[in-house]
Amino acid sequence: MKDNRNMPKALSALTLLVIGSASAGAVMASEAPVASSALDQATAIVSLDDLAMAEFQANARANNLEALATGHHDDSIGSHHHHDIVKEPELNVEATRFNV
Amino acid sequence: MNAQLKPLEADVARPACLMEITRTGARMDAVMEGIMWARLRRMRTRLQEALGNAEHGVIARSIHAIYEALPADRQARVLLSSEFCESYMALDAARKQRPEAGADAMAWDAESARNLCAIHDLVQREKALLDLASGSTSRYLLESRDWVVDSPVGDQLARKDVQGRWTLETPPMLGDCVAVDLHSKVARHHEPRSGVLSQPCLALDEAEQAVVLDKLSRALAGIDRAEPLYGLVIRNFVRRIVVRKSEESTPDVARRFGSEHVPRQPGSLRLLNIHHPELSVEACMESIMHESTHNFLAAWELANGFFVANDYQHRVVSPWSGNPIPNSSYIHAVFVYYVCHRLLKSHLAVADNIDAAARAHVHRRLAVCAAGFLIEQDLSSRLMSTQPLNADIGTMMDDMQADMKREYGYGRQQ
Numbered sequence: 442m443k444d445n446r447n448m449p450k451a452l453s454a455l456t457l458l459v460i461g462s463a464s465a466g467a468v469m470a471s472e473a474p475v476a477s478s479a480l481d482q483a484t485a486i487v488s489l490d491d492l493a494m495a496e497f498q499a500n501a502r503a504n505n506l507e508a509l510a511t512g513h514h515d516d517s518i519g520s521h522h523h524h525d526i527v528k529e530p531e532l533n534v535e536a537t538r539f540n541v
Numbered sequence: 542m543n544a545q546l547k548p549l550e551a552d553v554a555r556p557a558c559l560m561e562i563t564r565t566g567a568r569m570d571a572v573m574e575g576i577m578w579a580r581l582r583r584m585r586t587r588l589q590e591a592l593g594n595a596e597h598g599v600i601a602r603s604i605h606a607i608y609e610a611l612p613a614d615r616q617a618r619v620l621l622s623s624e625f626c627e628s629y630m631a632l633d634a635a636r637k638q639r640p641e642a643g644a645d646a647m648a649w650d651a652e653s654a655r656n657l658c659a660i661h662d663l664v665q666r667e668k669a670l671l672d673l674a675s676g677s678t679s680r681y682l683l684e685s686r687d688w689v690v691d692s693p694v695g696d697q698l699a700r701k702d703v704q705g706r707w708t709l710e711t712p713p714m715l716g717d718c719v720a721v722d723l724h725s726k727v728a729r730h731h732e733p734r735s736g737v738l739s740q741p742c743l744a745l746d747e748a749e750q751a752v753v754l755d756k757l758s759r760a761l762a763g764i765d766r767a768e769p770l771y772g773l774v775i776r777n778f779v780r781r782i783v784v785r786k787s788e789e790s791t792p793d794v795a796r797r798f799g800s801e802h803v804p805r806q807p808g809s810l811r812l813l814n815i816h817h818p819e820l821s822v823e824a825c826m827e828s829i830m831h832e833s834t835h836n837f838l839a840a841w842e843l844a845n846g847f848f849v850a851n852d853y854q855h856r857v858v859s860p861w862s863g864n865p866i867p868n869s870s871y872i873h874a875v876f877v878y879y880v881c882h883r884l885l886k887s888h889l890a891v892a893d894n895i896d897a898a899a900r901a902h903v904h905r906r907l908a909v910c911a912a913g914f915l916i917e918q919d920l921s922s923r924l925m926s927t928q929p930l931n932a933d934i935g936t937m938m939d940d941m942q943a944d945m946k947r948e949y950g951y952g953r954q955q
Contacts, residue, residue: 451570452718453777455577458614459621460696460718460780477613483581484616486608489593494586497846504555505931506846522835522870522877523736523801524828524862 455480553579556848556933559841562834563879563941565770573777576837579844580807584620587629591660594636600657607664615667622693623781623806624663624727626843630805632656663693673699673709682707694808695727695781696720713754716761718776722783723750727809737801737811740787749816753784756815760825767887771830771880778836780808782829790817800828802835804869807843810836823888823899827906830884834877848872848934855925860913868926872934874913875920879941882910914945 454476501508552558553575561569588608592601608616619625632653639649669679670692682690682699690699696714699707713721722728723745732738745753765772788797798820799813810832815825842848849868856865861878885903889895895903914920920942921935946952 452773453570453574453577455574455581455617456718456777459617459694461614479578480613480617483578484585484613484620486585486589486592486605489589489605494590497583497586501846504846505929506556506842506848507850508846522803522832522873523799524831525797525799 553841554845556841556845556931556937559838559876560937560940562770562774562837562876563883563944565768565883569770570773573773573837576841576844577777580840581617581620583844584625584629585616587633588620588625588660591629591632591657596653597657600654600661604657604661604664607661607668611664611668611671615671618692618694619664619667621780621808622663622695623809624693625660626807627805628656628659628663632660666690667693670697670699670709673707678707689725691725691727694720695722695725698725713750715754715757715782716772716776719779720781721754721757722781723753727781728783728785735801735803735811736799737785737813738783740785740797740813743786743789745784745786745816749786749790752818753816756820756822756825757782757829759822760829763822763826763888763892764830764884767826767891768884771833771884774837775829775833778808778840779810779833781810783809783811784815785811785813786816788814788817796820798824800832802832802839804835804839804842807836807839821899821902823885823895823903823906826888827881827885830881831877834880835873838873838876849924849926849930850928852926855927857923857925860916860920860923861909868924871924872938875938875941878910878913879945882907882945885910911945911949914942915949915951 458476458480498508553572558572558575561572588604591597592605594601608619611619635649635652635656639646639653642649665679665681669681669690672679673682682701685701688701692698696712696718698710698712700710701707712725713723715721729742730738731742761772761775764775796817796819797814798817801811801813803809803811810829812825812828814820815828847869849872853867856867857871858864859866859871859874861874866874885907889900889903889907919935920938924930924935
């Protein structure tokens with residue numbers, strides 16, 4: 442296993458923009474004008490009539506992926522990725538059935 | 542930092558990019574950045590779709606107007622919140638189910654209205670908090686019957702005092718950027734099908750809150766030390782950690798610990814009873830990493846499409862738990878156990894003050910994580926899908942399995 446622990450690491454520019462706006466004095470938008478400009482483009486709703494979702498669904502289908510979210514809202518067992526943090530002998534059976 | 546150029550360095554539209562989390566290599570930064578921006582754009586498109594539906598009328602017009610009044614960073618906070626994703630998914634499901642609902646059509650109309658109102662409410666909350674930060678108390682807050690109003694991502698709240706004055710507060714934060722949610726409506730919600738939120742909701746006293754925050758902080762520090770990139774995965778893909786206490790720490794109570802990620806709430810994870818002193822920092826590390834890996838995968842799926850249709854009828858017997866689980870959970874599980882194994886192994890290698898009990902716990906968990914990979918059958922062959930799958934998915938699963946078999950010296954001829 443390659444050891445990459447000493448590589449330089451930085452928080453995502455988008456994360457910094459998103460968390461920065463809620464913490465006093467932490468806005469770094471002025472330090473990252475390119476990210477800020479990209480953010481404007483990524484969030485602006487310029488038209489309510491474009492075909493972006495249709496294009497997304499066509500792309501997903503072409504790649505054998507499921508574009509539709511239906512079912513992921515469903516609350517049946519299995520829709521939650523649950524795991525018991527530790528398996529103790531006394532752990533309730535009702536809880537272990539949720540595990541992946 | 543250049544947020545426009547970074548995503549171009551990695552092809553994040555193919556599932557194969559997700560293997561970077563197993564390698565923790567130099568491209569992982571670009572993959573994370575690319576997935577996050579792609580998800581943001583996809584969420585924007587989802588909102589656009591909801592607002593463009595003529596049936597959504599005055600509420601959609603009002604959502605649009607409030608959204609347009611927000612600066613781009615606040616718009617991004619709305620779009621990336623778990624609450625927004627949950628509501629649009631429910632709205633989308635109602636729209637698709639209604640035409641075939643017959644006598645139940647009114648129930649789907651009610652579901653559409655409820656979720657449209659939920660989106661309206663969360664956009665209003667973000668705007669109200671922005672206004673309050675600049676000294677203005679909005680009509681939304683003045684008319685609110687609540688005493689506390691949370692931001693949709695959960696990292697900021699407004700509180701009303703007995704004089705009716707509203708002030709801004711910040712909830713406890715992990716790693717300076719992940720909200721630890723001990724008290725909000727989200728944290729206290731009862732969800733019958735959840736392994737965590739279906740448990741009784743008891744209040745954490747001050748000492749227990751301190752234990753929870755200290756344990757989470759030490760767990761994240763341990764992850765940062767063992768695999769710094771995994772610390773970034775958590776900070777980038779998790780905005781809110783919901784903590785549920787369902788048991789008192791009395792000696793005669795059988796302990797129940799758990800954690801959970803729900804696909805319809807990306808950016809959130811749930812922890813159960815981590816206030817108990819018996820739960821070690823190492824167990825907490827694994828749990829946070831486990832659920833954060835789900836969040837990383839879910840962010841990619843939301844941006845690009847889900848790995849498989851959510852078919853709860855066809856299930857795979859998990860080689861880890863022995864439970865029959867949906868295909869989507871099974872694919873996630875392969876990544877989750879690989880990543881947790883890598884984290885725990887690195888932790889053992891770098892931690893200098895780990896005691897014997899914790900070391901024994903980590904060795905047990907390493908064995909559990911590895912066990913599912915050390916079966917003769919290819920992991921991809923267990924998938925039960927009736928639809929063709931993206932070829933990357935099976936390849937990734939089998940590559941992780943082969944890697945783990947190499948590590949444990951398991952050959953095909955054994």
